Amino acid sequence: MKASAQQYRKIEVADLQELLHPPIDSIYILNFWATWCAPCVAELPLFVNAEMQFKDSKIRFFFISLDFKKEYDTKVIPFLLKNLTNSHVLLLGDSNYNNWINLVNPQWQGAIPATFVVSADTTKCKFYEGEFTEKKLFEFLLPLK
Numbered sequence: 800m801k802a803s804a805q806q807y808r809k810i811e812v813a814d815l816q817e818l819l820h821p822p823i824d825s826i827y828i829l830n831f832w833a834t835w836c837a838p839c840v841a842e843l844p845l846f847v848n849a850e851m852q853f854k855d856s857k858i859r860f861f862f863i864s865l866d867f868k869k870e871y872d873t874k875v876i877p878f879l880l881k882n883l884t885n886s887h888v889l890l891l892g893d894s895n896y897n898n899w900i901n902l903v904n905p906q907w908q909g910a911i912p913a914t915f916v917v918s919a920d921t922t923k924c925k926f927y928e929g930e931f932t933e934k935k936l937f938e939f940l941l942p943l944k
Contacts, residue, residue, distance in 0.1 A: 806879060806880075806883070806884065806885075806886075806888060807864075807876070807879055807888040807889070807890055808887075808888075808889055808890070809871075809889075809890045809892055810863075810889045810890065810891055810892065811891075811892050811893060812891075812893050812898065812899045812902070814889070815863070815889075815891060815899060815902070815903070816902060818861060818889075818917065819902065819903065819917050820917075820919075821859075821917055821918060821919060822919070823919045823920075824857055825857050825858075825859060825918070825919075826857055826858045826859070826916060826917070826918045826920075826923060826943050827858075827859050827860075827861060827916070827917045827918070828846075828858060828859070828860045828861065828914065828915070828916055828940070829861050829863055829903070829914065829915040829916075829917060830846055830860065830861070830862050830863065830912065830913075830914045831863045831865055831903075831911050831912065831913045831914070831915075832862060832863070832864060832865065832911055832912050833864060833865045833866045833911060834864070834866050834870070834874055834875055834878050835866065836911050836912065838911075838912055838929070838930035839911055839912040839930075840882075841930060842912055842930050842931045842936075843862070843882060843883065844882075845931055845932075845933050845936050846860060846862070846886075846931075846936070847882075847883065847885075847886060848933075849936055849937065849940055850886060853940065853944070856944055858940070858943055858944070859887070860886060860887060861887045861888075861889055862883060862886055862887065862888045862889070863888075863889045863891055864888060864889065864890045864891065865891060865894070865896075865911060866890070867894060868890075868892060868894070871890060875890065896909050903915060904926050906926055907926065907928065908928070910928055910929075912928075912929065912930055912931075913926070913927070913928045913929075914926070914927045914928075914931070914939075915927075916939075916943060918943075923942075923943055925939065927939060
């Protein structure tokens with residue numbers, strides 16, 4: 800069984816750079832995660848729930864997988880089919896994090912899970928490194944609505 804093209808997309812650093820500059824009327828939530836990261840997997844259902852609750856807002860969620868390319872077919876895509884069927888998942892092809900981490904946020908040390916709010920309105924931009932609880936996630940997102 801193959802995941803649909805709408806479910807996931809392989810991207811490179813140039814594509815990631817585009818996500819860091821959303822349209823004026825949009826707010827992007829970029830959640831960096833991997834299937835091998837237990838805290839990342841634990842918080843994903845919270846994000847999926849938040850994505851559904853904010854579906855009619857200007858907020859768009861992107862789940863950016865930092866899994867290894869060699870595991871896409873055997874591990875990542877089956878995980879997506881089971882857990883992120885209606886979400887925008889991006890598979891970042893560059894595993895040399897030192898090439899692009901500072902592009903995302905110079906404060907980020909590279910630990911995951913990591914979540915970024917990017918917006919043309921810089922007062923709304925935020926960074927959170929670590930696993931969210933449901934309460935903390937909604938405290939993080941509600942001011943953006």
